[in-house]
Amino acid sequence: MNSITPVLSVQDVRKHFTLHLRSGQALPVLHGVSLDVRAGECVALVGASGQGKSTLIKCLYGSYGVDSGRILFASEQPGSEPLDLAQASPQQVLALRRRELAYVSQFLRALPRVGAIDVVAERLLQADPELQSGSADEARWHAAQTAARAQVAELFARLNLPEAIWDLPPATFSGGEQQRVNIARGFVQPARLLLLDEPTASLDAMNRRVVIDMIAAAKAAGSAIVGIFHDEEVREAVASRCVSLPAAQPERSFV
């Protein structure tokens, strides 16, 4: 592997959904998607609504399986061969999510009763090998939690989240507040591959600007980014290039 090796190489990925409410009818969604993304690059997925952009992002995050094709991810672990996320085990996917893969989805899914600051701090604690090995004592845990919360507090302040809500569970937050918690969770630690599904959809102009700057910083730090940005201004500001998903071939549109 060398510096020209893409972080992500998507090769002829095809996927359909089975519509159980319509007698198991197949809905083909991804029709042979291929794209490479290198470190420091932000690729914007473009195309009509319903063409499969969010579905592709979920395949890249390992949440959805695919019918065929490969999703090769070049880990930063020295000497490791690219892993095919389309074939990876749940354990392999979870291990990558702890340290190398990050995803800012359109919707926040968080445990009830956990405060927003801990929802984000958890991501830092999960990435700490000593804590995860079980060898850390109580003092080490306490120090790590304090440091993680301080780091998240800085990020929340940058994202203009009012301090009064940092310790509240985000379930009752406004759409824009929830989105900023999601963004903080995605950006709080450097990711080798960052997946962004409309990260600015619910934000006002001031916070959009903050997120644009955060994406630029992640690119400069060497993250490979795949994103969906319906806001043209945001897309123009962050995208290195745009990629359209292939349309359905007429004979494949219904199976």
Ligand SMILES: Nc1ncnc2c1ncn2[C@@H]1O[C@H](COP(=O)(O)OP(=O)(O)OP(=O)(O)O)[C@@H](O)[C@H]1O
């Ligand atoms: N879990 C699912 N089960 C069945 N069909 C689904 C599922 N998820 C998405 N679809 C369908 O797959 C197609 C692609 O959806 P997707 O959300 O990926 O599109 P998109 O390009 O991101 O659209 P938009 O730009 O409107 O967000 C749509 O027709 C959608 O209804």
